[in-house]
Amino acid sequence: MTSSPGRTASEGRRPDRRRLRDGLVAALVPLVACLTALVGLTAWTKAGAAGSPARIEVGVGLVFLPYADKERTAAFFTIANTGGADDQLVSVTSPALEEVMLSRHERVGEGADAMRMVASLDIPAGGRLTMRPGSVDVMARVKVRWKEGDAVPFVLHFRRSGPVDAVAFVVRPGS
Numbered sequence: 658m659t660s661s662p663g664r665t666a667s668e669g670r671r672p673d674r675r676r677l678r679d680g681l682v683a684a685l686v687p688l689v690a691c692l693t694a695l696v697g698l699t700a701w702t703k704a705g706a707a708g709s710p711a712r713i714e715v716g717v718g719l720v721f722l723p724y725a726d727k728e729r730t731a732a733f734f735t736i737a738n739t740g741g742a743d744d745q746l747v748s749v750t751s752p753a754l755e756e757v758m759l760s761r762h763e764r765v766g767e768g769a770d771a772m773r774m775v776a777s778l779d780i781p782a783g784g785r786l787t788m789r790p791g792s793v794d795v796m797a798r799v800k801v802r803w804k805e806g807d808a809v810p811f812v813l814h815f816r817r818s819g820p821v822d823a824v825a826f827v828v829r830p831g832s
Contacts, residue, residue: 709741710740710741711738711742711744711780713744713813713818714738715735715813715823716734716737716823717825718732718788718824719733720732720733720827720828721829722803722805723799723803728799729796729797730754730797730799731760731790731796732749732788732794732795732797733789733790733794734795735786736786737785738780738781738782739783740782741783742782743780744816744817745777745779745780745815746759746777747814747816748813748814749795749813749814750811751797751811753799753800753801753803754797754798754799754809755798755799756797756798757797758796759774759775759777759778759793759795759796760774761773762792762793762794770791772796777816778793780815805828806827807826807827810823810824
């Protein structure tokens with residue numbers, strides 16, 4: 658058997674102890690780092706610090722009885738997000754309504770308000786959105802005549818939570 662100059666025959670066949678140790682250390686470092694991260698993330702999640710998805714709850718709503726032969730109305734809901742992530746109300750539908758839009762009322766001067774249609778309404782994590790006349794609401798055109806006390810079905814559509822069924826009762830404006 659021939660060997661290259663300066664090397665013994667055993668050096669050509671097997672790695673020495675130093676190379677084995679270096680290879681083992683190189684393999685253990687990422688393994689220990691992954692295990693440390695896994696233990697840390699597990700502890701963080703168990704402690705509740707990792708957050709949770711949005712959890713939307715919609716209270717019973719109110720919808721105004723259209724007056725003076727008008728077809729337009731406004732509906733109001735209280736929406737709570739008991740989860741750990743923000744969400745957005747992106748649309749509202751109802752079999753009893755047409756042209757349903759989200760709107761926001763804004764002051765434009767002394768004693769003057771303007772209504773602006775909005776694409777979505779934010780519901781922060783752990784927060785709530787309370788719709789009221791003069792703030793935010795659901796504007797729509799009614800399909801049929803209602804009477805005070807009627808229940809109107811709604812579906813509120815959220816960006817992350819998906820659709821949520823709700824009901825609003827018909828009331829006279831100002832009540």
